[in-house]
Amino acid sequence: MRIGRFRRILFPPRCGACDQVLSPDEEGFCRWCNDLVIRVTKNCCVKCGRTLTDETRALCDDCRSKKHLFSEGRSVYVYDGPMREAMYRFKYSGRYSAAEAYARDALDLWGSWFEGMGFDMIVPVPMYPAKERRRGFNQAGVFAKALSAETGIPVREALERVRKTPPMKGLSPEERRKNLKNAFQADDFVVKSKKVLMCDDIYTTGATMDAATGALLGAGAVKVCGIFICTGE
Ligand SMILES: [Zn+2]
Ligand SMILES: [Zn+2]
Incomplete structure (x- = not known):
């Protein structure tokens, strides 16, 4: 769907990366940033979607050494x-026009994956409620809405963060795992027997x-997959 002309005049779309106002022939990113953005290719880990360093293998190093609970994850860009x-x-502005561009690129890249999976709902990774109230939005939720508009798959806020967790930055994978133990609660009435697509901004350790x-x-839930704007390397 092309961005409406009047909306474009009133709220000129800006480059998701450098914030410059985009010219009419640019979408999502300005031409300079667009050249530098690395899009994920089909040559990625079949499990988590990370870019493969050894392209003769189907799984990345992480997925070969660790068993993840989710079925499959896919990303759009390299972080x-x-x-x-x-x-x-995006984390601090939650700008919807940026989310729309990410969702369009997600569909360009993974449209047939979406179709094949037959997801019943998109569930954004929730923030701790007090944190979301302070910020006014959850960036994963903004991405979820844009994905829903592109795919027609409804968004369901079926997960809740029930425990406040310290920031994950600088923690080892094992520490991250411990940090998140029992942090989430799901609504069984909503997710029972459903195929769930979770979404988040960045995939790092899983x-x-x-x-x-x-x-x-x-x-x-019978199946859980993930779609992320970016994947770490
Ligand atoms: Zn730019
Ligand atoms: Zn992997």
Whole structure:
């Protein structure tokens, strides 16, 4: 769907990364950032969607050494270059036009994956409620809405963060896992017997996805996958 002309005049779309106003032939990113953004290719880990360093293998090093609870995860961009700034900006602005561009790219890249999976709902990874109230939005929720508009799959806020968790930055994978133990609770009335697509901004160790997946499967979901704006390397 093209952005409406009047909306474009009133709220000129800006580059998701450097925040410059976009010219009419640019979408999502300005031409400079667009050249530097690294899009994930089909040559990624079949389990978590991370870019493969050894392309002769189907799984990345992490997925070969560790069993994840979720079925499959896919990302749109590599968390590097302009996407670092873009993700910082998105986290604190929650700008919907940026989310729309990410959702369109997600569908361009993974449209047939979406179709094949037959998801019943999109569930954003929740923030702790007090934190979300302070910020006014949850960036994963903004991405979820844009994905829903592109795919027609409804968004369900079926997960709740019931425990406040300290920031994960600088923690080892094992520490992250411990940090997130029992952090999520799923609504079994909503997810029972359903195929769930979770979404989040950045995929790093998979600890958040595994903890959230555990809660969803415990509540009766039959399958849990993930779609992320960016994947770490
Ligand atoms: Zn730019
Ligand atoms: Zn992997």
